[in-house]
Amino acid sequence: MEYETPLFFRVMSYASEADRDVIDMVSGNPDWEPPAALRSGLREYADREPSAFQYPPSEGLRELREEIAARRGVDADQVVVTNGAGEANYLAMARALERDRGEEVVLTDPVYPYYPGKTTMLGGTQTFVAVDDEGRLEPSDVRAAASEETAAIVVNTPNNPTGAVYDGETMRELVAIAEECDAILVSDEVYDHFDLSGRFESALSIESDHRIVTNAFSKSMAITGFRVGYAIFPSDLVVDAKSRHMLVNVAGSRPAQYAVLRALRETEPDYYERNRDLLRGRIETFTGALDAAGAEYTTPRGSFYVMARFDGYPGTLENVYRLIDEAGVAGMPGDAFGESRSEWFRFALVTPRVETAAERLSTRFA
Template sequence: MEYETPLFFHVMEYAKRADRDVVDMVSGTPDWEPPESLRDAVREYADLESDQFQYPPSEGLLELREEIAARRGVDAEQVVITNGAGEANYLAMARALERDRGSEVILTDPVYPYYPGKTTILGGTQRFVATDEDGQLDPAAVRAAASEETAVIVVNTPNNPTGAVYPEETIEALVDIAEEYDAILVSDEVYDHYDLSGEFASALQFESDHRIVTNAFSKSMAITGYRVGYAIFPPTLVENAKSRHMLVNVATTRPGQYAVLHALKETGPDYFEANRQLLRERVETFTDALDAADAEYTTPQGSFYVMARFDGYPGTLENVERLIDEAGVAGMPGEAFGDSRTDWIRFALVTPRAETAAERLAAYFD
């Protein structure tokens, strides 16, 4: 079996080696502050008794699982604390595929590249369904692609890379399709706090044994390095997921869980709204500059990515490297996300230098 190293790493390394100043718009790493209560909890943790530096329960600290469960309207036994959303998605896809219900994984195009990568690792077969020009997914196209071999349907809302937010009727229809084909809908909702449209709907709104919801605090609390995520499983699927988590990772960081728990309890909605407002302002500034460059672009309904298409400049790796060398801006090639956006380049608006990057792009393509 051959594994491909994600292009993210190649582009980031290329940008680091550049002979000029480069604005990094490659990775989705928030540049804003984490909640102050989280910093306080980290300081507090350093002075706890030594037993608090040992293994936590494998499925996660009970109090954190209970806090998540109360907020999401599920039982704490359904919640598994994971090493970020990355492991949560791995566990969800693995659990869906090991039911011996087929090996096909339905993915969107464009797609976050880690989902196809996980499909390969788990021995599944990829089947892609194209979204429309706004990144919206038509449930009828998913139903047409589904078959008796369909084990998993993976969606991400708000979406990376398109910024689309799937409305309630789309999510409800996807749950229905999963039930109809005895498949599992895996709904990755890691950007839920960055819904700019008011249209976000969680798959948890629909009671079903055929959906798993994954999430993490990496983006919402600007702590991608803490690796605290979670998956919410139906009762029928959770025990084997806990076993796989224990065998692969043993447990998730105890101090990270402690800090997240305190931040959940003590951080008000103003923190999250301030970050959304910052993002709205960056989207406006960045897209204004793309207008000046006569570029076509997506305006995100959520998450923090903009995809842009420049006339005569397809989104290949070679062109992204040229953009680094000649304009001093690093984005991700559209070809990294599938076949449907190969003319596009994705930019992450998680840098205080987003305006500088916009000015450079406008000047370069003028």
């Protein structure tokens, strides 16, 4: 399995050299506007005094940590502001493996490919638990896979790439399994603002010192390039996580933190609701076309992604290239996310051209 980014670049580069117009449904970059307060926060920051351009506290601007803590119902001391969810997951997984309670990391299949990549880098081993065709994760399967060798169970809800949203019962079971095995549940909730089911439940709602929650403003504020995320640790795990954060990055970037703080304070709920509505419309358009094309597909309950399978046209890298040439639609090959989805394509609905893409696919396969 390759990491998503290089494969992503290979697909994007093929698409850009294609002899026709291609719609990018590869990346997970929102195409909509960031909150207005984010732009004004950045403008305001640009005029500040030199001291405002120097190191923020290593764990993040105090007011930003306090805003996050208040929203998430935790103590600000438990919050580490990170360089995006990427660093948050790295710190969380490193912390779980450092506890010396085993080297195994339990992951789902399909999986967001950075998790197995980070596991290897940190000296751990991967055990995969398959989810069903709807993306549902059975806690009993996780319990069967986990053992005293398990350092961490890493889940992503709402899920990339399946679009599944784990319900409260599943989250409670996952925390319980982590406690039984003296492991850590790492719950990556970066798509929490794109729960379309109303059934999302954060691992934070379950009191435990065996769970770490990671998140970022990358998707919710449409700023994947700003790199502002956070991790919420149990009190007994946070000190060492802060040390690692300091030794790796010293601190996150302050202009980005400053702008996010402004946006977090000033953005009304309808900003987030509008983006969910946009996504709902795109899902309807796109899955309608997949119906017309006779494809099998997942209807996302959260996140940005639709997985689809076309009869006699498996989602290999070769067919990803072929689909670019034949239909002018670029997706990701399913095996980027694990063995179980090797016949599927993943399409990201973060382009204003979803309707045209849908028409092209239904024309190609109808």
